[in-house]
Amino acid sequence: MTQIKQSSRDKILSAAAEVAREAGAGRLSLDAVAARAGVSKGGLLYNFPTKASLMRALVETFLTNFEQELDASHTAQDGLLSAYIKLSAIECAEAQHGATGVLAAIAEDPDFLKPIAAFKRRLLDRLKSESDDFGSLLVIYLALEGMRSLKLFETEVLTSEERDLAVESMLKIGAGRERNSTASL
Amino acid sequence: MTQIKQSSRDKILSAAAEVAREAGAGRLSLDAVAARAGVSKGGLLYNFPTKASLMRALVETFLTNFEQELDASHTAQDGLLSAYIKLSAIECAEAQHGATGVLAAIAEDPDFLKPIAAFKRRLLDRLKSESDDFGSLLVIYLALEGMRSLKLFETEVLTSEERDLAVESMLKIGAGRERNSTASL
């Protein structure tokens, strides 16, 4: 019972992300999402009573997924910064990811930026506490933010080789500055 | 005559950016823009026959303004990279800038990303030709992209002091790598 509910919710959420990517973030309609998810509009509205609740779920699942993956990667041998760099690299190398749905949520209501901003700030503070060179950390943090931004907008500005080179440089800059770490490349 | 037309156009363009920022990028309506600009809807549609043409103008003016400012900053004493870093810093420190309108255009139609991506790629290639250390350049380029992204979404993740520190670090990383003097554009 929870199985069916879960899969239906997930289908809707990924359908929403797909529609947002194809039609444009501001052109996400419930009808289109329902059609994409193979669900009737009534069914969609059963799972998400309002459009706003769908958007909220889109943002929340994205953030919690990311945090879980980050915590999973952040093991003993990898410092948080290295884990964050590598996770971001993997995410940006993937063919598609759920961030386009987040963009749709923001287009719908700019208030959705608040939890995202809080999340980012919390992450930066965590990174800050593990670094000795705040200046370099900031540059790396911003560079990852930039990489994610380019990916988010699906503008293929960088080639995959350039992205790899950028990640390599970041690890080189960041590795030496990580507190108590045996950072490997 | 061109004066009046220009000021009216500009009023509409900045009004569109304001509406986008306040209501959300995906909630930009012509009625709201007209009201904001102190112009009738007829007047707006006289200047911009379709919504798409308004969006196009929003993107174009943003890109051309940026390129003009960059070329103006890029003097003999300042290399292109330094100029780009400083210009980005100034832009991100400003209370508001026109990029929110660009976001609205993207929300309306993802195709508007194409000219933006082309612009970014051209800029990166120009920077590339003036640098000896492509890895560091990429990190700086991405960091500026990230800074602009944070500003674009108006998420005040970084304090102004942190932003200054980041810029300082970028200049430090980038300055030594800049290929001196005669740069062929």
Next chain:
DNA sequence: TTGACAATACCGTCCAGACGGTACAGTAGC
């Protein structure tokens, strides 16, 4: 074991309102 009922998970229809866009008559200033 079965029949009555209830909760879940949808479907299909309908509608008020918002939106982009058109048309056009009027007018202020150069």
Next chain:
DNA sequence: GCTACTGTACCGTCTGGACGGTATTGTCAA
């Protein structure tokens, strides 16, 4: 008298969401 609008009225379309209906599954007393 032309340019550059204003103001209003209107149309067709789309959208979010409300609502009533329904099939399936689960629960529980008799």
